[in-house]
Amino acid sequence: MRADIVPRPLRGFVIPALLVALWWAAVRFGWSTSPLLVAPGKVWQTGVDQVASGKVFAALGASLWRDLAGFAIGASAGLLFGALLGASRLAERFIGPSFHTLKQISLFAWIPLLSVWFGLGDAAKVAFLSLAAFFPVVLNTFEGIRSVPPDLLEVARVLRFTPAQRWRKVILPSAAPAIFAGIHLGLIYAWLATLGAEYLLVSGQGIGNLMIDGREHFWMDMVLFGVFVVGLVGFTLNWIASRIEARALAWRGRSVAQF
């Protein structure tokens, strides 16, 4: 088979399309009679119903709101903390070891503690999400600031930059790629943790609760629809972050002129 049978932009869809076809065939030709195997059409129908009744939007809205709130808190705290660790050797010496120990603790190990402190509601979930976003942002911000080229800092000295100018003109732009990578990771981690939080702190509304509901009632179509929505949201968040990153860091292009 020649590679250009499928147009280039559509090549990524080949495998999902084949899987859906296989799924459809499994139901159509009765390869399995398990009640766990629902027809693609049924999942589609559930999706249409959920969208039409607005239930999915209510659930998604609740999840996304928590996701973004937790991300905003965790990422801002991470930026400040990472910048402090990166800029001050003293801070690194005092706080660094504690931080590096804490970050080794699995994120999910925090759940019991958080639920004791904040209950099982939104506050505990948001706290959990901010923790998920916090660590990658701190680590990348710290690395980015630590690896500002000393050569450029010397230029800043020669040109008599004030401390504010040094941060604005040298340190932050130079650390920007690493900081963006951290924020990007934080955004993804926060979304993964959003679902985790809904499973582990079961109460209230959310896309995860929708899926738990589906599982408890043996509505496989609902579970599969939930999986699809969660994937779509993750994909969209990632896409938005990549676009912002690409635009902000356009200067990292390839050489186009050689003289």
Add this chain to the structure above:
Amino acid sequence: MPRVGTLHIDHLSKQYAVKGEPLPVLDNITLTVNPGEFVSIVGSSGCGKSTLLRLIVGLEDDYQGEVLLDGQRVVGTSLDRGIVFQEHRLFPWLTVEQNVALGLLNARFTEAQKTQSVREHIALVGLEGFETAYPHQLSGGMSQRVAIARALVNRPEVLLLDEPFGALDALTRAHLQQELHRIWQAEGITMILVTHDVEEAIYLGDKVVVMEPRPGRVRRIVPVELAHPRDRTALPFARIKEDVLAEFAGEAEAATAARHADRRGDGTRGPDSGSALPNGLRFAL
């Protein structure tokens, strides 16, 4: 239009601490650079010539002796003293224009004057049309031109050049030497060039300071009394070149003598003093 900028270096010594032991880098340097003069400093690696520039620009302190610009002791960096490093050190996230404008961030100019000065200096280094290019779009030679513009844009009294063309290919280097000469004449500013290229030193310099290593000392100051533009192939040029190179041969002989002295056991130099010999010889040939 020569401006002020008499640089007076008086009995300057500098040492670094290596494993707790003081390692002398510069020893008793005395040198006067007149306003508008072009001084080349040559020497083999390890003679402290870059350290000397870093002291003049104010990136290093903790020295003995005096570095005086217009009678004022040099403390820290100042917009009166610009420097071009061997690497261009441009900010990769800024365009050519923005990189040059960095030099004016703290200059006492109005915005209009700044814009004007940036434009003039981009023209001075021959990069009109590349104002909005990013460093990764430029060749090594072009990047070094931007670095020169950035150093000159706030009109310093003294421009220091630390092997600025050392990493460029021979053709680009020859071309940029001509350009630097033109800029020096156009701006009338004092320039001090550190190089290991004897021909470059003579082509550009009013005088050539020959340094010798371990610790860095001035061996001789060779005046270059040739009219500009200088012809690298002319006999008087070749004579000065021979004269300067002879100093390096002398340095090599001195190193040999010192090594013999070491063998006899009455030398005080470190065990690695002999390593200057192959460097110096390769250099002289």
